[in-house]
Each structure stands twice: as C-alpha cells, then as structure tokens.
Amino acid sequence: MNQITHWINGALDTQKVERSGEIFNPATGKVTAGVALADGATVDRAVDAATIAFASWRHSSLTKRTQILFTFRELVLQNKERIAALITEQHGKVLSDAAGEVTRGLEVVEFACGIPHLLKGGFSEEVSTGVDVYSIRQPLGPVAIISPFNFPAMVPMWFFPIAIACGNTVILKPSEKDPSAAMFMADLWKQAGLPDGVFNVVHGDKESVDALLNHPGIKSVSFVGSTPIAKYVYETGTKAGKRVQALGGAKNHMVVLPDSDLELAADAAINAGFGSAGERCMAISAIVAVEPIASALVARIKSRMADIKTGDGAKGADMGPLVTAVHRDKVASYIDAGEKAGATLVVDGRDVKVDGDGFFLGPTLFDNVTPEMTIYKEEIFGPVLSILRVNSYEEALQLVNSHPYGNGTAIFTNDGGAARRYQNEVEVGMVGINVPIPVPMAYFSFGGWKNSLFGDTHAHGTEGVSFFTRGKVVTSRWLDPSHGGINLGFPQND
DSSP states (O other): OEEEOOEETTEEOOSOOSOEEEEEETTTTEEEEEEEOOOHHHHHHHHHHHHHHHHHHTTSOHHHHHHHHHHHHHHHHHTHHHHHHHHHHHTOOOHHHHHHHHHHHHHHHHHHTTHHHHTOOOEEEEEETTEEEEEEEEEOSEEEEEOOSSOTTHHHHHHHHHHHHTTOEEEEEOOTTSOHHHHHHHHHHHHHTOOTTSEEEOOOSHHHHHHHHHOTTOOEEEEESOHHHHHHHHHHHHHTTOEEEEEOOOOEEEEEOTTSOHHHHHHHHHHHHHGGGGOOTTOEEEEEEETTSHHHHHHHHHHHHTTOOBSOTTTTOSBOOOSOHHHHHHHHHHHHHHHHHTOEEEEOGGGOOOSSSOOOOOOEEEESOOTTSHHHHSOOOSSEEEEEEESSHHHHHHHHHHSSEESEEEEEOSOHHHHHHHHHHOOOSEEEESOSSOOOOTTSOBOOEETTEESSOOBSHHHHHHHTEEEEEEEEEOOSOTTTTOOOSOOOOO
16 A cells, blocks of 8 residues: 655655554545654654755745746646546545646746745835835745645645745645645655755644644744634644734625526536535535525526536546545534424435445535524535525625624625625625635635634735745945045056
C-alpha cells in the first residue's frame, strides 16, 4: 500500500513514521493508501527548513519570483487532469468538479504573477523641506496554511501563491483525508525551480495543528474549516502572537422573490445545493422562498432532482459520495432530525441505491423548514437542501441577517431595485444576484462575516497581499551632496 509522507526542504521526508492514518476511496469504501501523521519534531524540521530558506528567498528579485510563478502555473495547467483525478480518487467529487477546482486555484496563481505591481509602495516628496516619505511592504517569514478536505487543491492555492510571491516560505498542512494533490503540487514547485525549503508539506491531525499554532517560528496562520475549529485556531494562534485568518462554516441562503425566473432559480438550487455532494463552504443549503411561489419552486427542484445520478465521480456520475463513512452517517442523522422536527421530506437521499460500498447519500430536499430546526441552524455540509417559506422581502432579509453565519448568499429576482437593496442590507460577506455561488475572482477577496470568519483579513486578492506582508514607512532626509558639486574625478571634456 502506498505510504504518503511529508515534503520537507524540497524532498520526500525519509524519517521513520511513528503514526499514520488511512486514506479511503470514498466511491468504493476501500483503503488506498496510508499517510504519515506529523508530531512536533516533524513540524520543527519543516519550520527549520522554511526559516533557513526565508533568509535568501525574501531577497530574491521580483523578476525571479514571477518567473517561477509563471512556470508553476504552466506545470499545473499541463497536469490539470492528473490533479483532478487525484482529487476525485480521495475526495469523491466528480471529475468535472475537480477540474473546475484546479482552474479556480490557478486564477490565484495568475493573480500572484502580478506581484511586482501588487507590492509597489508609495512615495511622497518634500513632506517637509528636504524630507521624503515612502512606504514598503516586506514578507513575514515562515507561514502556515491549514486547509480542509473539500477543496484539496483550490483552498491551498488561495494562500500559498501569494505568500510565496510576497517572499514568505510556507508550511502547508493539508487534510489527512486527501493529501495527494498537495504532494503533487509540491513536486511541481520543485520542477518550477522554487528553492528547497520555500514550500513544505506536513500531514497530520490535531497534534500537528497545535504544533504549528504554537511554534515560535511560524509568523502567520491561514485556516479554512468548520467554525468551532476556526475559532480554536484563531484564539490559539493569536494568543501565541501570530497573525491569523481563520475562515469558518456557513449556512448560505438563496432568497427567491416572486418575480424571479423560477426555471433559472430551480437550476441554480440544484447546482449550488448538490454540487460536490454539498461539501462546499459556498453551497446553498437554505432556500428562502417568498410566497406565493414556494410550491411551484419546490415542484421544479424536485423534478430536476430525479435526473441527478449519484455514483462514482470517476465514472460519469453527476454527484459523488461523501468523503468518509463517518461524515455520511452524520449527514444522514440530520435527515433523521429534520423528519422528527416536522419538516416535510420531499426527497429522501437515504433511499439512493448505488453499487458498491462507497460513502453515498443521495440529494435530499426538505420543505416547510422553520428557523428553530437543527437542519436550519447548523451547517450540515452535505447534499441536504431546506426550503423556508416567508411572506415578504423584509421577512426574508430578517431571516438571513439573524443567522449566526454570514459567508455567502444569493438573491434571485428580475427587480433591480430589490437586488440593489438586498446587496446593501444583507449582513453577509459575499453576495450573488441571480448567481447561486458568488465566489469572487482571484483579484477580489474571499471571506464571510460573523461566525464565518475569525480575523480581519479575507483570502487572496489585495487583502491576501496585505496579510502576507508587513508595512514599513521610511522618512528620509539627505543633505546636499557632500562633494559640493566639485570634480569627483570623472573624465572632463575639453
């Protein structure tokens, strides 16, 4: 069985593995590999390598950094299908979704290729007589990235291209459930000419996370995951004196107004609710239908769900399995809870029939969900869609704004005034107007409000550049030339 180990100082780690975990193919339920789980000593070696590399990498020219980034971009593009296959094999999402993930990650790499422009400071001449002031931005040092299982390529790429382009060195701790995409990208960095120690990968569980959060050599931590863990990472990391951006969970609402195109809204609900088996922090999980269109919308969504083929993501299915058996059972327990709470179970995903022993759960639809139900209050992170019925725009807005999560939201309407009012009044970090998954482009920034983000800085975009650099302001005064304008010994013209 393949044993996946760490990537430290530009090579596979050869140290003896003391602890390891199992990696499953979610579509078959079979163990396909083992993964080394780092202890504190392993993290120490990775940080030491990153610290040594930082001493020279921080002084590398912007031209050299850009050339390496462009080469890395080309290598990822050339190997896009291979990376997608690794994602599908270990996460379970369908191949087209996995390929789309790599594409979205590449957009951040492309954004980071413009780092010479993004790192430019400002200059003010003669702020006082003979005095100039200018600003510069400098890298932090070794930085840690702790990424989730649901986007094993894209989420790390939200952070490490910008961190490296800014002159930092990186220790990536990917999810131990699907680590191979991170390892493949580490090798591509090597091929691109990145100096050893600038990009390192350590695998592990809470032990390795705690080691990173408390290590004095780590200057910042970027995290994406559930809200309870995001809060823990933020509190632990900041207490240890680190800069932290911790992106948490979500309960994304899609508000459907009576004037909207219901065919478009139903298609959007299917794609945003069941894509990647609902294992997305930007998945729509709650549809707020403003009467009198709820029943018509439910009917359209139900009819489309009948056409969704659940199965192996590598074999032409529309929706793949969930990542583990434990997670599959947890999501199924929410369906149980929704029934017991009195919601109307329109389509029951527990009834799905798929060959093999994979971690499958079919698309599920609830109607007549109310705010006090667990299936509405908590993040399910699976293919479960809830319909809440309200009587007005104001009631819909109040519902969204009252929820403790504030990651993403969408509104479907043909009324420009209503859309403009919603984007202004809703208390959520990312808003879509007739767009169900409002994931910003790389040159904007990704992040939510409220319990969906701990920290002040969002991912990628200009906020990402600010996060991975520190500002410095220089006030400069130079006296008149000490030579007084006399001949310095240069050749004179007769």
